[in-house]
Amino acid sequence: MGNNRSRFSARPGTYSGKIECFDCPARMSDLCVGLSNTSLPALYEQSTHINLDKGETLFLSDQPSEHIFNVREGTMTLYRMGSGGQRQILGFLFTGDLIGITPDAAYNVSAQAGSAVSLCRWDKDKFDDLLVLYPAMAKQYRLITSKLLTQSLNLAFALGQLTAEQRLAGFLLHISQRQARIGGIPGFAALPMSRMDIADYLGLTIETVSRGLTRLRKKGFISLVTRDLIELSELKTLLRLSQGDDA
Amino acid sequence: MGNNRSRFSARPGTYSGKIECFDCPARMSDLCVGLSNTSLPALYEQSTHINLDKGETLFLSDQPSEHIFNVREGTMTLYRMGSGGQRQILGFLFTGDLIGITPDAAYNVSAQAGSAVSLCRWDKDKFDDLLVLYPAMAKQYRLITSKLLTQSLNLAFALGQLTAEQRLAGFLLHISQRQARIGGIPGFAALPMSRMDIADYLGLTIETVSRGLTRLRKKGFISLVTRDLIELSELKTLLRLSQGDDA
DNA sequence: CGTATAATTGACAGGAGTCAATCTGTGTGG
DNA sequence: CCACACAGATTGACTCCTGTCAATTATACG
Numbered sequence: 001m002g003n004n005r006s007r008f009s010a011r012p013g014t015y016s017g018k019i020e021c022f023d024c025p026a027r028m029s030d031l032c033v034g035l036s037n038t039s040l041p042a043l044y045e046q047s048t049h050i051n052l053d054k055g056e057t058l059f060l061s062d063q064p065s066e067h068i069f070n071v072r073e074g075t076m077t078l079y080r081m082g083s084g085g086q087r088q089i090l091g092f093l094f095t096g097d098l099i100g101i102t103p104d105a106a107y108n109v110s111a112q113a114g115s116a117v118s119l120c121r122w123d124k125d126k127f128d129d130l131l132v133l134y135p136a137m138a139k140q141y142r143l144i145t146s147k148l149l150t151q152s153l154n155l156a157f158a159l160g161q162l163t164a165e166q167r168l169a170g171f172l173l174h175i176s177q178r179q180a181r182i183g184g185i186p187g188f189a190a191l192p193m194s195r196m197d198i199a200d201y202l203g204l205t206i207e208t209v210s211r212g213l214t215r216l217r218k219k220g221f222i223s224l225v226t227r228d229l230i231e232l233s234e235l236k237t238l239l240r241l242s243q244g245d246d247a
Numbered sequence: 248m249g250n251n252r253s254r255f256s257a258r259p260g261t262y263s264g265k266i267e268c269f270d271c272p273a274r275m276s277d278l279c280v281g282l283s284n285t286s287l288p289a290l291y292e293q294s295t296h297i298n299l300d301k302g303e304t305l306f307l308s309d310q311p312s313e314h315i316f317n318v319r320e321g322t323m324t325l326y327r328m329g330s331g332g333q334r335q336i337l338g339f340l341f342t343g344d345l346i347g348i349t350p351d352a353a354y355n356v357s358a359q360a361g362s363a364v365s366l367c368r369w370d371k372d373k374f375d376d377l378l379v380l381y382p383a384m385a386k387q388y389r390l391i392t393s394k395l396l397t398q399s400l401n402l403a404f405a406l407g408q409l410t411a412e413q414r415l416a417g418f419l420l421h422i423s424q425r426q427a428r429i430g431g432i433p434g435f436a437a438l439p440m441s442r443m444d445i446a447d448y449l450g451l452t453i454e455t456v457s458r459g460l461t462r463l464r465k466k467g468f469i470s471l472v473t474r475d476l477i478e479l480s481e482l483k484t485l486l487r488l489s490q491g492d493d494a
Numbered sequence: 495c496g497t498a499t500a501a502t503t504g505a506c507a508g509g510a511g512t513c514a515a516t517c518t519g520t521g522t523g524g
Numbered sequence: 525c526c527a528c529a530c531a532g533a534t535t536g537a538c539t540c541c542t543g544t545c546a547a548t549t550a551t552a553c554g
Contacts (some may be wrong), residue, residue: 079250082490103390104393104397145392160449162329195532206534209533210533226519411542456501458502475548
């Protein structure tokens with residue numbers, strides 16, 4: 001279903017054209033949401049759709065960064081490998097998240113599909129042209145990259161200062177809040193990723209993740225509806241934990 | 248010595264004007280180095296100098312982000328505090344590094360002087376105006392923020408996946424390389440920060456930092472010229488370590 | 495030179511990792 | 525539709541790295 005096209009000509013100043021963006025699940029993404037009547041069609045004009053199966057690699061760290069992607073549907077995983085075989089997952093991406101956004105010549109992370117995924121793709125050069133053409137897009141770009149940095153700093157804080165239980169509390173809150181913006185149930189966290197993925201994100205092992213969830217459950221802070229759907233019963237407590245409080 | 252001024256009028260198209268930037272130690276910083284004959288004076292025109300004593304706070308996380316700073320001389324420390332009193336240092340900044348660069352309304356980290364520091368300061372609004380006016384500056388901005396993200400990802404990888412010894416190896420290399428760009432001796436790392444600072448940066452304790460340095464020394468990978476000046480004897484080994492290799 | 499601060503070293507404890515067994519859930523084949 | 529097999533998750537026993545607490549040594553400063 002993912003196929004190239006530029007059959008749709010941008011029509012500056014009008015919204016009347018029926019473009020796929022309008023019923024795109026990522027319509028409210030950071031990239032698209034703030035765009036004007038002119039810039040959205042211009043963005044659409046340059047886009048291509050691609051699909052990935054679960055487990056497929058989109059790109060590897062240090063490869064030439066030729067494209068920028070936006071997640072329409074599914075889950076993507078950003079990670080880095082160590083030469084000892086360590087894997088640090090640096091982000092789980094959902095509908096509306098941008099991938100591969102860097103002015104550098106090479107990607108600084110690897111990206112892999114965590115489920116069947118549908119993406120929008122742009123040539124980096126053309127994307128850069130749009131940034132010059134539309135200051136509103138450039139502003140969005142800055143906001144997006146700033147959010148990425150903030151998330152990365154959050155992760156660094158968690159990895160450097162928090163215990164396993166505290167990291168898990170923060171992780172559940174993070175997932176829950178992210179999913180609430182794309183139709184998730186508030187107060188619940190659906191985990192589309194494996195325990196191994198969670199472990200590699202939080203700098204732990206699957207056993208420690210498992211034990212941590214058990215302890216949070218026994219304390220009454222969460223309850224496992226199913227293995228992959230968790231109810232956050234004590235949001236405030238979880239929040240305090242994630243900020244480094246002892247209790 | 249830090250005093251406001253806008254006495255110097257920008258002269259588009261000419262470099263002849265004698266502006267302080269020319270003998271600024273941060274002349275080759277990421278921000279200033281790529282600027283044209285027009286944009287550098289424009290940038291200078293909007294700048295103010297300020298000085299901080301060691302230990303002084305420049306701004307705190309979550310405060311309104313009203314200014315952007317560039318380090319002229321000295322060392323700045325970026326950090327976040329946890330509600331349990333934990334401190335995660337997120338970066339050590341030297342001559343030429345930008346501080347407080349965020350499109351968000353509030354700073355996402357706290358900044359403190361690690362030594363006596365001299366800074367260039369801009370109002371955020373005026374800085375944003377310059378970004379619109381000079382696409383070359385906007386491009387530099389993107390490169391700078393991308394570098395910040397990459398550094399933050401490096402730190403997250405280290406904190407999540409590396410042992411104390413490996414983190415230290417990477418830290419020494421990082422400091423050494425950063426200082427080489429501002430007059431440091433290649434193959435040496437000068438540590439202007441305390442062991443406590445290093446510990447809070449690497450997610451360790453001062454004791455573990457100390458023991459780690461001792462072990463690296465006993466293995467012959469480094470040698471301590473003084474307490475704060477370290478020779479990196481085996482660069483390749485240190486690099487392998489920092490990437491997660493066992494040996 | 496003496497004192498205060500920082501860094502190192504030592505002894506011990508604890509949280510997370512490792513290895514292994516058990517359990518759970520899912521998908522398949524009879 | 526049930527039984528089985530497989531992968532993933534949980535739990536348990538034990539180890540080890542790092543943290544904690546304390547003592548000693550080194551460095552900076554008045």
